Amino acid sequence: MPERLSGVLDVSVDNVIFGFDENILKVLVIERKPFPDEKKGMSAIPGDLVYPKESLDGAAARVLKDLTSLEGLFLKQFHTFGDPNRVKDLKDQEWLTNFRINPERRVITIAYYSLIKMDEYQLLPSYFAEKADWVDVLEVPDLAFDHNEIVSKALEALRHGLEVDQIGFELLPEKFTLTQLQNLYEIILDKKFDKRNFRKNIKKMEHVIPLNEKQEGVLHKPAQLFKFEKDV
Amino acid sequence: MPERLSGVLDVSVDNVIFGFDENILKVLVIERKPFPDEKKGMSAIPGDLVYPKESLDGAAARVLKDLTSLEGLFLKQFHTFGDPNRVKDLKDQEWLTNFRINPERRVITIAYYSLIKMDEYQLLPSYFAEKADWVDVLEVPDLAFDHNEIVSKALEALRHGLEVDQIGFELLPEKFTLTQLQNLYEIILDKKFDKRNFRKNIKKMEHVIPLNEKQEGVLHKPAQLFKFEKDV
Numbered sequence: 400m401p402e403r404l405s406g407v408l409d410v411s412v413d414n415v416i417f418g419f420d421e422n423i424l425k426v427l428v429i430e431r432k433p434f435p436d437e438k439k440g441m442s443a444i445p446g447d448l449v450y451p452k453e454s455l456d457g458a459a460a461r462v463l464k465d466l467t468s469l470e471g472l473f474l475k476q477f478h479t480f481g482d483p484n485r486v487k488d489l490k491d492q493e494w495l496t497n498f499r500i501n502p503e504r505r506v507i508t509i510a511y512y513s514l515i516k517m518d519e520y521q522l523l524p525s526y527f528a529e530k531a532d533w534v535d536v537l538e539v540p541d542l543a544f545d546h547n548e549i550v551s552k553a554l555e556a557l558r559h560g561l562e563v564d565q566i567g568f569e570l571l572p573e574k575f576t577l578t579q580l581q582n583l584y585e586i587i588l589d590k591k592f593d594k595r596n597f598r599k600n601i602k603k604m605e606h607v608i609p610l611n612e613k614q615e616g617v618l619h620k621p622a623q624l625f626k627f628e629k630d631v
Numbered sequence: 632m633p634e635r636l637s638g639v640l641d642v643s644v645d646n647v648i649f650g651f652d653e654n655i656l657k658v659l660v661i662e663r664k665p666f667p668d669e670k671k672g673m674s675a676i677p678g679d680l681v682y683p684k685e686s687l688d689g690a691a692a693r694v695l696k697d698l699t700s701l702e703g704l705f706l707k708q709f710h711t712f713g714d715p716n717r718v719k720d721l722k723d724q725e726w727l728t729n730f731r732i733n734p735e736r737r738v739i740t741i742a743y744y745s746l747i748k749m750d751e752y753q754l755l756p757s758y759f760a761e762k763a764d765w766v767d768v769l770e771v772p773d774l775a776f777d778h779n780e781i782v783s784k785a786l787e788a789l790r791h792g793l794e795v796d797q798i799g800f801e802l803l804p805e806k807f808t809l810t811q812l813q814n815l816y817e818i819i820l821d822k823k824f825d826k827r828n829f830r831k832n833i834k835k836m837e838h839v840i841p842l843n844e845k846q847e848g849v850l851h852k853p854a855q856l857f858k859f860e861k862d863v
Contacts, residue, residue, distance in 0.1 A: 407683050410640060410713075410739055451639050451737065455713035479711045479741050481642075481687035505683065507642055507739075509711050563795045603835075 408505040412459040413446030413546065414474060415510065415553035416467075418517035418533050419570050424586050425517060425533035426550055428542070429466055432529045434497035440529050441494055443543040444550065446508060447527075448499075459511045467531045468523035474511040477556040478549075481507040485545045494543065498527065508544075512553040516570055537589070561587050565606055568627040574610060576622040577601060640737040644691040645678030645778065646706060647742065647785035648699075650749035650765050651802050653811075656818050657749060657765035658782055660774065661698055664761045666729035672761050673726055675775040676782065678740060691743045699763045700755035706743040709788040710781075713739040717777045726775065730759065740776075744785040748802055769821070793819050797838055800859040806842060808854040809833060 416427035431440035445466040449458040456474065464470045486495060486506050495502030517533060524531040534540065539550055560566040567587065571579055581597050584590075601607055606628050614621035648659035663672035677698040681690040688706065696702045718727060718738050727734030749765060756763040766772065771782055792798040799819060803811055813829050816822075833839055838860050846853040 408640075408642060410642065449713075452715045454715065455711065455739070476711065479687065479708065481681075481741070483684045483686065507687070507741075509713070509739075559795075563791075 408507060409501070410449045411446050411506050411508040412449060412455060412462055413444050413480075413508050413510045413549055414459055414463045415444055415512040415550055416463070416469065416472070417512065417514045417536070417553075417557055418520075419514060419583070419586065420517050421582060422586065424536050424589075426536050426539060427467065427469075427522070428532055428534050428540070429524060429528040430530040430532070431494065431543070432527050434494060437493075441490065441543045442540050444546050445528065445531075446546075448506075449509075455509050456511075459509075465526045466524065466528040468525065469515075469520055472513040472515060474513050475556075475560075476509060476511050478552055479507060479509045480545055480549060482545065488544070491544050508549075510549050510553065512556060514557060514566065514570065558588055565627075565629065571627070574612065574624040574626055576614060576624060578622060580607070580625070640739060641733070642681045643678050643738050643740040644681060644687060644694055645676050645712075645740050645742045645781055646691055646695045647676055647744040647782055648695070648701065648704070649744065649746045649768070649785075649789055650752075651746060651815070651818065652749050653814060654818065656768045656821075658768050658771060659699065659701075659754070660764055660766050660772070661756060661760040662762040662764070663726065663775070664759050666726060669725075673722065673775045674772050676778050677760065677763070678778075680738075681741075687741050688743075691741075697758045698756065698760040700757065701747075701752055704745040704747060706745050707788075707792075708741060708743050710784055711739060711741045712777055712781060714777065720776070723776050740781075742781050742785065744788060746789060746798065746802065790820055797859075797861065803859070806844065806856040806858055808846060808856060810854060812839070812857070 418425040418427060427445065428442050429445050430442050433440040445463050447462040447465070449455065453461070455476065459474045460470065463472070463474070483505055485508075486492070492502055522531040536550075536554060539547060541547065542550070561584065567583055570583060577598055580601065581592055581594070584597070585592060608626050608628050610624045610626055612624045614624060650657045650659060659677065660674050661677050662674050665672040677695050679694040679697070681687065685693070687708065691706045692702065695704070695706070715737055718724070724734055754763040768782075768786060771779060773779065774782070793816065799815055802815060809830055812833065813824055813826070816829070817824060840858050840860050842856045842858055844856045846856060
């Protein structure tokens with residue numbers, strides 16, 4: 400029987416934080432402090448090893464706060480990545496050698512994602528993060544380890560969640576127009592929708608409730624307002 | 632800074648296998664070989680530690696085959712369970728003391744589920760499984776570790792998958808009646824549906840295609856047949 404994993408691996412958490420504003424969907428990337436012979440630190444998503452007595456959700460929240468100062472986010476666990484060679488690239492080994500006691504050890508990582516309104520949060524990089532910045536999800540740079548794959552898979556989970564789990568509504572004002580809703584869907588799904596078809600489909604959604612109210616203080620013809628009702 | 636997890640934890644995989652036939656949804660439970668002072672082995676879902684150089688999906692398939700002889704299933708990773716005390720109950724510690732080198736070690740487990748037609752597979756328990764049996768999902772006995780919680784969460788994932796990911800159709804004949812489809816939904820979701828409402832909702836599902844054919848060789852009035860088309 401092959402040797403068990405006992406004592407020969409580490410477990411980490413990684414966080415994919417999506418930031419939305421009215422025109423764009425971004426993802427949070429940190430630049431790690433460079434090690435002695437390095438000019439510029441590698442980019443990565445905020446992640447780190449789990450402590451011995453810490454829950455996984457607790458680790459995800461702590462690591463995110465340590466590296467970026469973000470806290471109070473709803474972090475959803477979506478997948479665990481465990482390729483035996485996921486930290487074995489030369490570039491990654493160089494960095495790990497400077498920062499970890501056992502850089503050669505296999506690391507299995509539990510990944511989380513969250514979606515927030517970018518302008519409501521401030522990023523303050525600290526610990527091994529030199530910078531923390533939003534980058535366009537369509538232009539994510541080369542990241543450490545398998546972090547590009549983790550971001551792709553998180554984007555799939557986010558899009559899936561938007562369509563079936565009614566997430567995303569907290570990014571809209573309490574009362575919103577169908578144009579605002581369509582815009583949210585278009586940005587996150589990276590698709591254009593026909594206005595009439597979109598409205599026909601929205602009418603089938605029982606949790607989008609038409610209100611007997613219209614927009615106020617707009618120059619164009621005021622549009623009808625809607626609200627979101629959870630778990631209809 | 633607290634000590635890292637390095638070298639102080641194990642990683643395992645656990646499999647929740649759902650078995651369907653026309654009348655019931657069951658889940659696969661093994662009875663573990665009793666240790667020396669034990670009368671009857673504890674029940675559990677089939678799981679075990681991951682080997683050092685093995686992928687997570689590979690480990691899930693290997694462990695399932697080792698314990699039950701089942702192979703070739705589509706195993707879907709759905710959640711990772713990492714409560715720091717999930718293997719610390721006295722009953723679990725007694726068992727682990729007899730079977731593991733480091734029974735006190737924290738174990739993080741990556742859980743998978745699958746859904747199969749019960750009558751197409753034969754169970755042959757081996758390795759540390761004394762028995763392998765199907766039990767009604769509504770009457771799952773007390774299981775080892777947090778396995779009852781894992782089964783509950785898998786059932787949620789299965790039901791969610793049935794409604795949004797078009798899983799479940801492979802359990803039906805290639806050409807099926809709406810009564811057969813309703814029956815599948817009722818068994819898995821553990822709900823009764825009103826026949827008219829159910830049919831109205833099915834008509835909205837673009838991947839359920841009506842055929843120009845009816846049942847043959849039945850005593851009652853033959854019903855229309857439908858087929859399933861993936862990714863419409």
